[in-house]
Amino acid sequence: MARSDASAPFDRLDWFTLLADECFPADRCFLAVARDEDRIAVLPLRQTAWGLEQLGNWYSFFVRPLGSLDADLLGAIIASLTQPVRLAPMPEAEAIALARAFRGEGWWGAIDENDINHFMDIPENGYEDWWASRPGALRETVRRKGRGGAVVLTIATAFSDVDWADYETVYARSWKPGEGSPAFLRRFAQAEGAAGALxxxxxxxxxVAVAAQFWTIEGKTAWIHKLAHDERAKALSAGTLLSHALFRHVMTVDGVARIDFGTGDDRYKRDWMTASRPRYRLEYHRPSHHRSWPRLARMGLARMVRRPLVSPAPAG
Incomplete structure (x- = not known):
């Protein structure tokens, strides 16, 4: 659960600690752990009024069990839980493994698609192949708007109070909703800067700053966390120019193997990325708990109109 050549920000212990400190200070946040000699499985959770939910929020590209997906280890974690569990957004492999473990322990529930993740694996010839494959209108916008020099682009790899103030100013002037936890994001950016990943x-x-984007580099992947532009400077296409510069930088300078655009099926992401995959929502209950019966009944009705990825046991 530390930073490594294969890690993702959303799997690290310091990520969960920061979430607990800044986003869920009133909740009980914990790691449910099962171990068998050198094998270990970890499920990050938090106690809420609903029951047990993921130790994650809108900043998390995904949530998932960590370590081994062994059915016995996951089953041991589930056997220790007494309250209903709801997790999202989850990658497919981990969602299926965890759903099977819940069913194996006699829990009832369902797993369904609930979001989209856009991403791209870097092509063989890197930036040149990728850029040549982008829509003609996008490439023309970058060519026309970039040649006048009206927009000056910088990419910082160390945290700066001045740069972050500019980022926050642009975000406040953008179309984006209010930031959920500015303190969380700032502390995360500071830590990533200290690690050389910002x-x-x-x-x-x-x-004057008119567009801003917050990316990090980890596990041979570039993670696109935040982007915004000042609506008053929309005619400059500064956000498009900045995106192009960052894509080129992480491919040619950082040498990443993948770029991940997080969750959300926004149309503009399709211009930049080459692939997408679903994310899943998982909800399971112990059928012996009478308080779960109304929820299971509602889930049973919902399954009549949509097909779950893994068919659960009947919910009554």
Missing amino acids: RLGLARADG
């Missing part, structure tokens, strides 16, 4: 892109016009 890629904070800023576009300025006449010395």
